[in-house]
Amino acid sequence: MEVDVFTLFPDAFGWFERQRHVVNAVALGTRLEYLNYRNHTPLSAGQVDDTPFGGGAGMVLRVDVVEAALRARYGRDPVELRGDRRVIALTPGGRLLDDALVDELAREPALTVLSGRYEGFDQRIVEHFASDELSIGRYVLAGGEIPAMVVCDAVLRKLPGALGDERSPVEESFSSALEGAPEYPHYTRPAEYRGWRVPEVLLSGHHARIRAWRLEQSRARAEGRSLP
Numbered sequence: 001m002e003v004d005v006f007t008l009f010p011d012a013f014g015w016f017e018r019q020r021h022v023v024n025a026v027a028l029g030t031r032l033e034y035l036n037y038r039n040h041t042p043l044s045a046g047q048v049d050d051t052p053f054g055g056g057a058g059m060v061l062r063v064d065v066v067e068a069a070l071r072a073r074y075g076r077d078p079v080e081l082r083g084d085r086r087v088i089a090l091t092p093g094g095r096l097l098d099d100a101l102v103d104e105l106a107r108e109p110a111l112t113v114l115s116g117r118y119e120g121f122d123q124r125i126v127e128h129f130a131s132d133e134l135s136i137g138r139y140v141l142a143g144g145e146i147p148a149m150v151v152c153d154a155v156l157r158k159l160p161g162a163l164g165d166e167r168s169p170v171e172e173s174f175s176s177a178l179e180g181a182p183e184y185p186h187y188t189r190p191a192e193y194r195g196w197r198v199p200e201v202l203l204s205g206h207h208a209r210i211r212a213w214r215l216e217q218s219r220a221r222a223e224g225r226s227l228p
């Protein structure tokens with residue numbers, strides 16, 4: 001997979017890039033790059049944003065700046081690009097990211113992620129250059145860098161081998177293997193701590209019963225039921 005993240009703050013991704021699953025995904029062939037809108041701005045003094053028409057607080061990322069950055073990267077009109085490649089604009093009001101959408105994105109050969117800043121994007125960027133408008137939750141962050149990391153983290157860990165051999169993203173919270181429900185609880189040693197015992201079934205070695213117990217726990221969590 002090829003992932004291009006457009007941002008005004010590529011340095012913000014240093015920590016993210018060192019995460020084990022990201023390192024693994026890259027070692028296995030994923031290409032992850034950060035592109036700074038500022039590097040190709042057609043405006044003087046590195047300008048990338050401007051005050052909103054109609055007044056109001058904050059600054060808005062300019063459509064001509066984003067077009068120049070996309071053209072420099074892909075050598076074509078971004079209006080056409082979005083027909084062939086998922087171009088994701090990160091906004092608080094976009095489609096909410098969930099496991100099904102992460103699975104869908106993880107099947108794409110290439111993603112372009114546009115992070116905003118300040119008051120966000122000039123709406124023409126979202127309307128004409130993006131194929132998707134995506135939100136990580138109904139709250140407003142100061143910029144799109146953390147949302148971009150959230151999207152890339154969730155997608156990259158789904159790629160084969162990213163989590164290492166011993167772990168699998170197949171049966172986990174919200175996956176179809178668990179009927180979209182939250183994952184069942186996990187326990188590890190010690191089997192008893194301050195009188196709190198691990199459920200006996202997990203110590204039984206009886207795989208079918210463990211499986212049934214886990215599914216039941218998962219369903220109960222989805223329905224908000226509590227189980228003994």
Ligand code: ADE
Nearest residue numbers: 090091092135136141147
């Ligand atoms: N940019 C600012 N807040 C955001 C959010 N909640 N989701 C996606 N992008 C954002």
